[in-house]
Amino acid sequence: MNSEEEVLEFVKNGHQQYLPHLSIDPVIFGYHNQQLKILLLKWKGQNGWGLPGGFIKREEPLSEAAHRILAERTGLQDLFLQQFHLFGDSPYRLRERSAGEFKEKYGLDVDDDNWLFVRTLSIGYFALVDYSKVSVRTDFFTEGYQWWDVNEIPPLLFDHNEAVEKALATLRLQIYHQPIGYSLLPEKFTLPEIHTLYETILGKELDQRNFSKKLVALGLIRKLNEQRAIGPHRSPYLYQFEKEAYEDALKHGLVHTY
Amino acid sequence: MNSEEEVLEFVKNGHQQYLPHLSIDPVIFGYHNQQLKILLLKWKGQNGWGLPGGFIKREEPLSEAAHRILAERTGLQDLFLQQFHLFGDSPYRLRERSAGEFKEKYGLDVDDDNWLFVRTLSIGYFALVDYSKVSVRTDFFTEGYQWWDVNEIPPLLFDHNEAVEKALATLRLQIYHQPIGYSLLPEKFTLPEIHTLYETILGKELDQRNFSKKLVALGLIRKLNEQRAIGPHRSPYLYQFEKEAYEDALKHGLVHTY
Structure with missing residues (x-):
């Protein structure tokens, strides 16, 4: 128009x-x-x-x-x-x-x-x-x-x-209830990638170890049996969003995991 | 009408x-x-x-x-x-x-x-x-x-x-982000009262000790230096909603506490 x-x-x-x-x-x-x-x-x-x-x-x-x-x-x-x-x-x-x-x-x-x-x-x-x-x-x-x-x-x-x-x-x-990042990260991503995204959205630092432990514990991301070679001696594991877990969380509330 | x-x-x-x-x-x-x-x-x-x-x-x-x-x-x-x-x-x-x-x-x-x-x-x-x-x-x-x-x-x-x-x-x-129960519980309430309310809303059992620890840790309720006598040898402590903490949580997200 x-x-x-x-x-x-x-x-x-x-x-x-x-x-x-x-x-x-x-x-x-x-x-x-x-x-x-x-x-x-x-x-x-x-x-x-x-x-x-x-x-x-x-x-x-x-x-x-x-x-x-x-x-x-x-x-x-x-x-x-x-x-x-x-x-x-x-x-x-x-x-x-x-x-x-x-x-x-x-x-x-x-x-x-x-x-x-x-x-x-x-x-x-x-x-x-x-x-x-x-x-x-x-x-x-x-x-x-x-x-x-x-x-x-x-x-x-x-x-x-x-x-x-x-x-x-x-x-x-909603950052821990919704597949935020689903359309921003590649389908398979490393922990540092999602960690950086979430820190940017929240505008604050997140302890890397606790952060990734929590995401896995919440069942929102899943560790794959697959690594990405990004340099000599550097090949971090790849992760994937658990889309069903997100949808389940949305439906029933994430209350059991808090 | x-x-x-x-x-x-x-x-x-x-x-x-x-x-x-x-x-x-x-x-x-x-x-x-x-x-x-x-x-x-x-x-x-x-x-x-x-x-x-x-x-x-x-x-x-x-x-x-x-x-x-x-x-x-x-x-x-x-x-x-x-x-x-x-x-x-x-x-x-x-x-x-x-x-x-x-x-x-x-x-x-x-x-x-x-x-x-x-x-x-x-x-x-x-x-x-x-x-x-x-x-x-x-x-x-x-x-x-x-x-x-x-x-x-x-x-x-x-x-x-x-x-x-x-x-x-x-x-x-939103049960841990909003003052749910604010208009249902008395202004000062016991832990069993809020525990029962939340169990009813969620339709599931919540471990009493973890539940109350979490609510206090989230800063959503505050223990008062006051007890209610409900029977011989029974006078549980009273708690109060921290309305400001709720409002703060709403504004900034509860993300630091997950």
Whole structure:
């Protein structure tokens, strides 16, 4: 959606295709070389940064919509993507918008009763990607993008700081319940690889021996009878995620292992 | 909302007061005397059981709406209430309804383009209450209620079995991250009291000594310099929730303690 014609069609008739009152605004975490970043877009006419977003088609299952929006923004399919919250409390999530505001920001003339101007709740999803593989796509409403370090997120538009904070807290809370890293690490990985990933996500050091003992004890990773030769005298054992154990843990709670 | 007049007003003009496309359908867990149950309502004209529900007012913050709906159904205020999922995937969450269906179930005549018949996504919240304190209120759309044991939930209407399962899984997963029990136990409680509560919620035995050691080690409860006399030679120490530690854990993840 880049030409003014396409955008006007979306603004004027989008309600025939999309549900009003709900948007999906994914927090896209990007990991690469021991760095954890978040994808932010520069919104036109607002002089500020915010999350990417999109709408649900009228006959589209919710999670399909989330995957579609993510793919449209990043070019990537089948990512680890998880819903974490529906935002509907902040003053921004209570207000309606006006044609005047819209005209000022985007230079487009529309009526005041446009479907985009109603109160809109935001569905939070987070995704984990290797950011070196992403080709970000901006559109008519956005004029640039940047991967921001999670520790240096600027004040964002709308209620998006709240979304970023909650996404990060959820990611950290679930790091031992969810196959975090499943789409980031190779299928078979070494302990130092997963250790580095988890330290980066948590933003703190983890004792290497306890960490790997715990992951194995939780049944979340499994040691393979296979080594990777990475140098003379260096051939660490390889490990694999136990996807079923994760799914089981999700279903029943990890409570027996705490 | 019980008289036919009130109901017709709600059905015909409710869109002026409420947002379309979204309902809040709380899973209300009731605990009492070592039993964990869920509140289900018998829906009129459907010969089946389902969760209670309600709609968000147009200018009402989302979590305020959830508390209001819960209070309307149970008569209780300020309960532990937590959002856990937005449901929008199942076939039931994709379909629209018709005036014919509505007439058949409730005997009311309305137009096909009524606001209630649009695709409606369901916002899952769960609450924890002492069910002996609840006075359940049914309304025009429901004709009875019952507290069902969590292990004996029947096939439910709509996609409500999915909601119940996910609520229970979330409750169990979060039992060491959230002040679960905060609204169920007295402000100062004994270890056997919280131990019994947690065993009931998890549906399994927990080693008493490890359990209490862990709760203290996690910093989630604190031993008081105070005892309760419950019989000759029996005066166990009292404990209290560390609400700040819970909040801290929620914010940063409990990761340092695993």
